[in-house]
Structure formats: structure tokens, C-alpha cells
Amino acid sequence: MTAAVAKVYRWEIVKLLAQKRTYLGLGTAMAVPLIFVVVLLLQSGGPNDVPLGRYIRDTGLATPFVVLFFMSIWGFPLITALVAGDIVASESQNGTLKTILTRSRNRGEIFAGKVLASITYTLVIVFAMGLVGAVAGSIAWGFHPLTSLSGTQVSAAHGVALLAGSLALYVLPLAGIAAFAVLLSTVTRNSAAAVVGALMWALLMQLLGVLPGTEAIRPYLLGTQFEAWHGFLRIPADWSPVIRALWVCALYIALPLASAYVVFLRRDVAGD
Amino acid sequence: MSDALPISTTALVKRYGDIVAVDGVDLTVERGDVFGYLGPNGAGKTTLLRILLGLIRPTSGSAKLFGRDPLVDGARALDGVAGFVEGPRFYSYLSGRKNLELLADYDGDGARSRIDGVLEIVELRDRAKDRVGGYSHGMRQRLGIAASLLRQPRLLLLDEPTTGLDPAGMRDMRDLVRRLAGEGITILLSSHLLNEVEDLCNRVAIIRKGSIVYDGPLQELLATAATGYRLRATDSERARLVLLSQQGIDGVALEEGQLRFTADEEAVARAAIALGQARIGITALIPETASLEELFLRLTGGESSDHDREAIVA
Ligand SMILES: Nc1ncnc2c1ncn2[C@@H]1O[C@H](COP(=O)(O)OP(=O)(O)O)[C@@H](O)[C@H]1O
Numbered sequence: 355m356t357a358a359v360a361k362v363y364r365w366e367i368v369k370l371l372a373q374k375r376t377y378l379g380l381g382t383a384m385a386v387p388l389i390f391v392v393v394l395l396l397q398s399g400g401p402n403d404v405p406l407g408r409y410i411r412d413t414g415l416a417t418p419f420v421v422l423f424f425m426s427i428w429g430f431p432l433i434t435a436l437v438a439g440d441i442v443a444s445e446s447q448n449g450t451l452k453t454i455l456t457r458s459r460n461r462g463e464i465f466a467g468k469v470l471a472s473i474t475y476t477l478v479i480v481f482a483m484g485l486v487g488a489v490a491g492s493i494a495w496g497f498h499p500l501t502s503l504s505g506t507q508v509s510a511a512h513g514v515a516l517l518a519g520s521l522a523l524y525v526l527p528l529a530g531i532a533a534f535a536v537l538l539s540t541v542t543r544n545s546a547a548a549v550v551g552a553l554m555w556a557l558l559m560q561l562l563g564v565l566p567g568t569e570a571i572r573p574y575l576l577g578t579q580f581e582a583w584h585g586f587l588r589i590p591a592d593w594s595p596v597i598r599a600l601w602v603c604a605l606y607i608a609l610p611l612a613s614a615y616v617v618f619l620r621r622d623v624a625g626d
Numbered sequence: 627m628s629d630a631l632p633i634s635t636t637a638l639v640k641r642y643g644d645i646v647a648v649d650g651v652d653l654t655v656e657r658g659d660v661f662g663y664l665g666p667n668g669a670g671k672t673t674l675l676r677i678l679l680g681l682i683r684p685t686s687g688s689a690k691l692f693g694r695d696p697l698v699d700g701a702r703a704l705d706g707v708a709g710f711v712e713g714p715r716f717y718s719y720l721s722g723r724k725n726l727e728l729l730a731d732y733d734g735d736g737a738r739s740r741i742d743g744v745l746e747i748v749e750l751r752d753r754a755k756d757r758v759g760g761y762s763h764g765m766r767q768r769l770g771i772a773a774s775l776l777r778q779p780r781l782l783l784l785d786e787p788t789t790g791l792d793p794a795g796m797r798d799m800r801d802l803v804r805r806l807a808g809e810g811i812t813i814l815l816s817s818h819l820l821n822e823v824e825d826l827c828n829r830v831a832i833i834r835k836g837s838i839v840y841d842g843p844l845q846e847l848l849a850t851a852a853t854g855y856r857l858r859a860t861d862s863e864r865a866r867l868v869l870l871s872q873q874g875i876d877g878v879a880l881e882e883g884q885l886r887f888t889a890d891e892e893a894v895a896r897a898a899i900a901l902g903q904a905r906i907g908i909t910a911l912i913p914e915t916a917s918l919e920e921l922f923l924r925l926t927g928g929e930s931s932d933h934d935r936e937a938i939v940a
């Protein structure tokens with residue numbers, strides 16, 4: 355990252371920190387695991403049919419994993435798109451794009467700063483959810499060893515490492531949605547359209563994964579990569595979904611970003 | 627490079643579908659000029675400035691600032707150049723000072739150390755810590771100038787900087803422009819207000835539907851324009867014959883003991899001498915001057931190419 359991009363990135367973060375929608379998304383990401391824990395404390399049933407759901411009351415470490423599952427359909431994609439879909443379009447709409455494009459930074463540097471800020475936000479919301487979920491779950495049910503998907507137990511410390519790895523892997527498909535949102539944000543110049551469009555894209559990816567007859571393409575759908583962390587939770591670890599997630603997500607991130615970059619570099623900034 | 631013209635465009639064209647917003651503009655702005663780019667609404671002023679600032683791509687032709695083309699050189703073409711098109715826009719949720727800090731960081735080059743100074747110049751120091759969302763139109767306009775000055779420009783591009791300001795705000799803005807011009811900054815000022823350009827600019831280009839229809843000093847426009855005259859002389863009939871024999875005097879007519887004709891200033895001067903030499907006394911020579919306003923309206927077709935016509939000579 356060049357010094358110029360670092361400066362732009364820093365100011366993108368300052369701008370995000372000054373905007374309500376940032377906190378709306380972050381607050382939601384942190385509230386969901388809390389609500390989840392409170393609801394489970396108030397009732398006796400549990401999410402037995404989701405990965406690790408049966409062990410939800412055995413250790414607080416299981417909480418963030420289960421919430422990851424529930425938020426992958428539209429929760430996290432929506433929160434991600436809320437910021438990434440806005441990041442170029444809001445400046446088109448407010449006219450500030452022309453303000454920053456008439457200074458000494460090239461368009462490429464400004465674009466890079468915006469992309470990095472969007473991905474940073476994605477990272478922050480996922481880890482914030484993980485932290486709140488693990489802490490709230492541990493207060494409710496204790497900080498105990500975690501039962502893996504293979505049925506063997508791992509120590510709580512090992513469980514924390516698995517959680518960190520899983521959260522990091524989970525950020526990748528979300529970054530794919532962020533990249534698509536940035537593309538729509540650049541092309542449509544309309545924040546609402548970009549947010550809704552990116553959410554539709556995420557839902558389409560999920561839908562394709564459950565339709566009959568899509569088995570052949572399923573491993574390469576973006577939605578499927580939200581489950582790649584299951585590989586970490588097997589003892590010994592199953593690396594194949596992890597490795598596939600790495601390159602599949604790289605494509606889902608790179609292609610929209612490359613298109614958005616070309617559009618951003620060339621587009622007229624006038625009257626919008 | 628250092629002696630390159632602040633602005634030079636050649637055969638610049640920008641089309642939007644059927645609309646030709648900028649239509650073959652060849653513009654040269656010299657160092658030290660305060661250049662008025664004058665035309666009614668929709669004439670293509672903002673579009674030209676957008677091209678100069680690298681915000682939009684021309685359909686054809688080229689634009690250069692100090693010899694650099696924004697299409698080729700990107701942000702480097704704006705070295706020593708600052709300005710804004712339409713209203714300057716800022717982050718409404720950040721303070722005026724924070725906005726300037728952001729832009730100063732985008733500029734680098736020690737711009738941060740100039741923030742207090744430019745706030746002082748535009749008289750916004752007291753309000754700098756308030757969010758821009760609460761600023762009046764005039765304050766935003768001034769913040770726009772401050773943001774431009776951060777770049778220590780040698781060339782300033784201002785797009786209708788007084789539009790929407792109240793009379794006091796207009797006067798302040800014009801004073802500011804005069805002061806900056808006095809410091810040697812070359813200025814391109816677009817405007818739909820003739821009196822503003824007359825007041826501030828040493829040169830003017832008059833724009834109609836994207837094309838330049840006049841380029842030069844305003845006073846020259848007045849001088850070269852053929853205007854009507856009324857003449858009373860000691861002997862009207864002989865005076866008529868003298869006028870008819872003069873080059874550059876047209877439409878000579880004798881009505882109720884009074885001669886009417888059209889001519890430019892030079893021809894009138896020659897005619898006066900000729901009358902004197904013919905020993906005809908001139909008792910009255912009255913120019914029926916087309917005012918600058920009339921000339922401007924004549925040149926620009928008398929109406930704006932889009933809706934609000936009332937604004938042309940406000
Ligand atoms: N982005 C655009 N898309 C389509 N038409 C445009 C665009 N920008 C300007 N125009 C048209 O180009 C012409 C010139 O506009 P503009 O440069 O804004 O004029 P001015 O600044 O002199 O009022 C107008 O007819 C306007 O409608």
C-alpha cells in the first residue's frame with residue numbers, strides 16, 4: 355500500500371466512523387449474538403439441526419459458530435452491502451466525489467482506499483460478532499472445551515483458535531459480496547440500488563445452492579463458501595473446502611473489483 | 627513547461643446524445659488573465675470546466691492546463707490548479723476544518739499548515755469547527771474558495787461563484803476574486819451575469835450553445851459593434867452627402883431635419899473630421915448605443931438555451 359493510498363484509506367475510515375449506517379451495521383452484528391443468547395436462556399429448545407447447534411449450552415464458544423450460520427443467509431450480506439454499496443454512490447449523490455477527484459490523488463488511489471475501507475468494515479463486523487458471541491455465550495454457559503464436528507472435544511484455547519480461523523475464512527465470501535456492492539455502487543451511482551442489488555446477488559447465490567440440479571456448480575457458488583469453515587472444525591482438519599474457498603472467493607472478489615476499477619477510472623463525474 | 631499557457635483548448639467537443647454541450651471550443655487563457663466565460667444557462671460553461679478539471683472526458687479535441695492534459699496526466703494535470711464546478715460540495719457530517727484537513731491530506735505538499743490561513747482569508751475561522759451540514763450557501767461557497775486556496779493555485783477555475791448568494795455575499799465574493807487576481811492568480815470565471823464579468827474580468831469569451839461567439843476585451847466588443855447615431859448639423863442636406871461619401875457609414879437617412887446612420891467608432895470619428903473640413907458644424911452627434919447588454923443578448927440569441935431566461939442580465 356503506497357503512502358497516498360494509506361492516506362485515502364485513513365480518511366475513508368474517518369468518514370465511516372462519522373456516519374450512522376456504520377454503527378447501524380456494526381450494532382446489528384453485535385446485537386444478534388446477544389439476542390440469540392438471551393432467547394436461548396429464556397427457553398429450553400435449541401438449534402439442533404445446525405452445525406454445533408446441539409452443543410450450544412455446553413460452552414459459550416459454540417455461540418458465534420451457530421450465529422455465523424444464521425447470519426450467512428442475509429444478515430451479514432446486508433450489513434456488508436449497507437456500507438460497501440454506499441461507499442462510492444453516496445459520494446456521487448452528495449457531489450463530494452468531484453471534490454476529492456479535483457485534488458492531487460489519482461482515481462486509482464481513491465478507489466483503492468475505498469475498497470480497503472469496505473473490506474476492513476467487513477472484517478470488523480464479523481470479528482465483533484464473534485467476540486460478542488463468545489463472551490455472551492461464555493457468561494451464559496461457561497468457557498468450556500468445544501465439541502468439534504467430528505465429535506471429538508478440543509480444549510477451550512484450541513476452540514478460540516478455531517473460531518479465529520473460521521471467522522477469518524468467513525470474511526472471504528462476505529468480501530465477495532462487498533466487492534459486488536462496490537461494483538454496483540460505482541456503476542449505478544445510487545446507494546439504495548447498490549445495497550439492494552448486492553443483497554439480491556447474495557440471495558441468488560444461496561438460492562442456486564439449494565435448487566435441485568445445481569449440484570455440479572454448488573462447490574463454486576459464493577454462498578457455499580460460507581460453510582468452508584466447517585473444514586476447520588473437523589479433527590483432523592479437512593483442508594479441501596478451505597482451499598477451494600480461498601480461490602473461489604478470490605475470483606468473486608477480483609472480478610467485480612477489476613470491473614469497478616475500470617469504470618471508476620473512466621467514468622464521467624458530472625451532475626451526480 | 628513553465629511558460630506553457632494556463633489554459634489552452636483546441637477543437638474541444640463534448641456531446642450528450644443529441645446535445646452538443648461544448649461545441650468546438652478553442653480557448654486560450656494567458657497568465658494573469660481574469661477571464662470571463664460568459665453565457666446564458668445551458669450554454670456549456672460548467673461542462674467546459676468539468677473537462678478542464680478532468681471530471682469528464684471530452685468527445686474530441688484536447689484541453690491542456692499549463693501544458694498538461696488531464697486525460698493523459700491524471701491528477702498531475704491539476705498541479706497548481708484549483709477550483710470547483712457548480713456548488714462546491716463537502717462532507718456535511720464533518721466540520722469545515724475536518725473537510726479541509728481531508729483535502730489537505732489528499733493534496734500533501736504541506737497543505738495542512740495552510741488551513742488556518744485560508745480560513746482567515748474567507749472569514750470562516752469562527753465557524754470552522756461546526757459541521758458543514760449547518761453552513762449557509764454563502765459559507766459553503768467560501769469554504770470552496772478556501773479549499774481551492776489550500777492548493778496555492780496559479781490558476782483558479784470558478785464556476786458561477788456568486789450564483790445563489792445575497793447581494794452582500796455577492797459583493798464579498800467579488801471582492802475576494804479581485805483580491806486573488808491582484809495576487810497574480812490567473813482566474814477563469816464562468817458566469818451568466820454580464821455586469822459581474824464586466825466588473826471583474828479583463829477578457830471575456832461569450833458562449834452560445836457551446837460555441838464561442840466573441841473572444842476579447844469587453845470594451846472592444848462595444849467599440850467594434852456597429853451602433854446607431856443621430857446627427858444634427860448646420861446644413862443637413864450637405865452633411866448627408868458627406869456621410870454618403872464616407873466609408874463605414876451605412877443606412878444614412880434624413881428624417882425631420884435629423885440624420886440617422888450606423889457606424890463603428892472609427893468611422894464616426896473620420897466622418898466628424900470630414901464634416902468639419904467641409905465646414906459643416908455639428909450641433910449634436912448622439913450615439914444610440916447598443917448597451918453591452920443588448921450586444922450580449924444579440925450574440926447569445928437573446929435567450930437561454932434552457933429554461934430560466936430571466937437570469938441572463940440579472
Ligand atoms: N451529464 C449530462 N448529461 C446530459 N446532458 C448534460 C449533462 N451535463 C450537461 N448537459 C447539457 O449540456 C448543456 C450545457 O450544460 P452546462 O455545461 O451545465 O451549461 P451551463 O453551465 O452553461 O449552464 C445543457 O443543455 C445541459 O442540459
Ligand SMILES: [Mg+2]
Nearest residue numbers: 671672673786
Ligand atoms: Mg453551469
